[in-house]
Amino acid sequence: MRAGPDKALARVVAAFGAARPHHAYVFTNRSATRVKVLVHDGFGLWLCARRLYRGRFTWADEVGAARKPRTRAELNALIIGLP
Numbered sequence: 001m002r003a004g005p006d007k008a009l010a011r012v013v014a015a016f017g018a019a020r021p022h023h024a025y026v027f028t029n030r031s032a033t034r035v036k037v038l039v040h041d042g043f044g045l046w047l048c049a050r051r052l053y054r055g056r057f058t059w060a061d062e063v064g065a066a067r068k069p070r071t072r073a074e075l076n077a078l079i080i081g082l083p
Contacts, residue, residue, distance in 0.1 A: 001029045001036065005047040008038045019045075024075060032056040 003011065008027060012019045019025070021042035028035045033056050039046040 001027070001034055001049075003027070003036070005038065005045045008036065008047060009040075009045060012038060026070075026075070028057060032058075 008025070009019055011027070012025045019038075019040040021040050023040060025038040025040075026035055027038070033053075034049065034051045035057055037046075037048045037050075039048070
């Protein structure tokens with residue numbers, strides 16, 4: 001969770017080969033109380049962070065969920081902390 005935009009982008013490139021414009025990449029810490037969202041808008045990068053003081057972010061329990069595309073509704077629910 002110490003990664004800035006450049007290091008987060010390097011992780012995206014290592015995992016996916018390149019950052020695609022108009023896509024969001026979500027990172028979380030082990031306790032699922034913080035997330036960072038890296039967005040490539042086609043011109044540059046946006047890095048946003050969110051911390052929960054109570055509760056945790058909920059992730060799918062399925063295998064390969066880390067690379068599964070999410071819908072806009074799922075991303076919005078994740079960012080505002082809904083289960």
